[in-house]
Each structure stands twice: as structure tokens, then as C-alpha cells.
Amino acid sequence: MSDDRPPREIRRVLATVLFEPPEIEQLRQAFAPAEFVHVHPGDAAGIARALEHVDVAVIAGDLDERFTAAPRLAWVHCGHAGLTRSAVPEVFDRGLIVTGSAGRSAPALAQHGFYFALALTFDARRLFEQQAAHTWGGIEGYEKRFALWGQTLGIVGFGHTAKEMARLGRAFGMRVLVYRRGPVESSPDVDVMLSADEGDTVDQLLAEADVVMLAAQLTDATHHMLTAEQFAGMKDTAYLVNMGRGALIDQDALVAALHAGEIAGAGLDVTDPEPLPADSALWDAPNVIITPHTTPRLPDRTQRTIDIVVENVRRYRAGEPMLNELTERDIYTRNQRI
Numbered sequence: 001m002s003d004d005r006p007p008r009e010i011r012r013v014l015a016t017v018l019f020e021p022p023e024i025e026q027l028r029q030a031f032a033p034a035e036f037v038h039v040h041p042g043d044a045a046g047i048a049r050a051l052e053h054v055d056v057a058v059i060a061g062d063l064d065e066r067f068t069a070a071p072r073l074a075w076v077h078c079g080h081a082g083l084t085r086s087a088v089p090e091v092f093d094r095g096l097i098v099t100g101s102a103g104r105s106a107p108a109l110a111q112h113g114f115y116f117a118l119a120l121t122f123d124a125r126r127l128f129e130q131q132a133a134h135t136w137g138g139i140e141g142y143e144k145r146f147a148l149w150g151q152t153l154g155i156v157g158f159g160h161t162a163k164e165m166a167r168l169g170r171a172f173g174m175r176v177l178v179y180r181r182g183p184v185e186s187s188p189d190v191d192v193m194l195s196a197d198e199g200d201t202v203d204q205l206l207a208e209a210d211v212v213m214l215a216a217q218l219t220d221a222t223h224h225m226l227t228a229e230q231f232a233g234m235k236d237t238a239y240l241v242n243m244g245r246g247a248l249i250d251q252d253a254l255v256a257a258l259h260a261g262e263i264a265g266a267g268l269d270v271t272d273p274e275p276l277p278a279d280s281a282l283w284d285a286p287n288v289i290i291t292p293h294t295t296p297r298l299p300d301r302t303q304r305t306i307d308i309v310v311e312n313v314r315r316y317r318a319g320e321p322m323l324n325e326l327t328e329r330d331i332y333t334r335n336q337r338i
Helices: 021-031 044-051 089-094 106-121 124-132 160-171 202-208 228-232 251-260 301-318
Strands: 012-015 035-038 056-059 075-078 097-100 152-156 175-180 192-195 211-214 239-242 265-268 288-290
Touching: 012 021, 012 044, 021 035, 021 301, 075 301, 097 301, 106 124, 106 160, 106 211, 106 239, 106 265, 106 288, 152 160, 152 202, 160 175, 175 202, 192 202, 202 228, 228 251, 251 265
Parallel strands: 012 035, 012 056, 056 075, 075 097, 152 175, 152 211, 175 192, 211 239, 239 265, 265 288
Antiparallel strands: none
């Protein structure tokens, strides 16, 4: 995608986000003097009428064929972080600009990752069981456990959430390794930066990390990036945390690795598929903590989304690179439930 687009005019805008009236007014003012139409996301007829004329849409969910077929639409902003469902070839065939709200919840998601890391490190489940049984002490081998301080944190991805993970890892006194898709980027919170584009592999990170946190995008290139081979190469004392997407992991291989003791445990906020079926073997795998793709929100999450849109309005009109824009490297063609 070229970074030297000509300036663009915005004449008509459709918004379907469920914001409060003062928040909608912020969007209206950002797009002024363009005509601005706010339609409930469930009003299919109203959306269809608007899509006949609008240049820009700010939507509550993901793209569907209504938007890729809209005759005048040039830019769509999806009001959430993960754009995997929208990263389809038709978007790029059409020349549609698609942006998202990545970063709006990054601090909370990073904290969620450390909730898993701490719960696994301190064996919170058995501590809670002992408390419920009114039992003091008695967890075998507990005196041999190590805190996070001085251990190695491996982060896969280096977007908004991963950067917050690195910052927290540094605060916990951890050595921080990162494996990312793009070129090496300097960061005061990272000790070693590995890059797929420069020939590094994720296996290098997995071999060293005591805690592995996944915060990468799900694309055709990252689908099942962790398989039986990768689990076999991890420390048998290592914990895996997935805050990205379930299909980053071969889930059957993860279950097998947990039963075989190839890794020590896993914290998963995402699974494949979602919702996780009641009969999935993952529920009963050893030392797994599962949360249902739900994180406590930041108090200013909606304002963070609005701030991203407002800045992108400026960039769009100026012909500058957009924040959180999908590229062809983000394409995900597999029919996965995420």
C-alpha cells in the first residue's frame, strides 16, 4: 500500500457504532462538513440506503459483502481491535481502505496476560482450593517455585498489546524477548528483538522463554504457528499465554503437549473455535486456565476509539498513512471461527 496517496475529500459518512450522543457528536464534528448519518447496526434497510452514497463508514463490527459491494465507499473503520474477519482478498481487490481500533484496550489485555502468568506461576488454582478447604500449606514442591523476577518473557508480535506486555515484563524484572513479523525495532523494554523478515524464527524465542505470550495477528502466515514441533522445543517448565487468536495454536497439539508435560501450563483467553464446545478436550487438559475472550475494559476505551478515528480523518484527508490499516500481509483466507 502506497504511503503517498493524494488528499481525499469526504462528502458523506455512515456510522453504525453504538456510542452515547456526545460521542457520536465528536465523530460528526471530526467529519464536518461532510454529511453524517448515524444508523443502528441492526437497521439493515437504513444501512443499505446509506451505502448507496457514502464515502466512509464507521461500523460496529466487521466487514461483510454489503460494504465490499458499496459503490462509493472508499474507507471503512471497524470499531474494534481484531480485523481478522475483515482481512479478505476482496478488500484489496476493491482498493478499500480498512482500519481498526487496535490499541484501545492494549493495557488491559497486557494485564490479562500477566493475570495468566501470575496465576500459573503462583498455582492460584490449588491455593484457592486449599483456602476453600481451610487448609494451610501443603502444596508439594511449592518451595521450589520461582517468581517472575529474573525469568525470560517471550512475546510473539509487537503491536499495541505486545508493547504493553514488554513494558510490564520489564516492570516485573524479566528479561524480554520479542519475535515480530517486521524489521527489528529498538525498544527500551526489549532485550532481544527477533524478526521474521530478517530470517529469525519463533523457535529461537520458544527455546529460551519461561513465559510465552502470543499477541500476534492471525493471518495465513501465522495460522498454527505453534504446533507439536514448537511445543517440543519449549522448556518443560514454560507457560504459554494466548491473548491473540485461538488459531495461532494447533489446539490438539497443545492438549497433547500439556498431557505429555512438554510445557507446564497455559492461559488462554482465545480458543479455536469460539465459543469453546463443552466437549472440547482443552477444558480438562492439565494446568490450563481459560477465560471466554473477555477482558475488563478501560474506562476510556470508547474515547480511545474516537481518538483513532479523528486522527485517521486528518490522515485520510491529507493523503497520509493511516493508523491500524489492513495490508495484504494481513490476509486470512481460512474459514475459521474466531
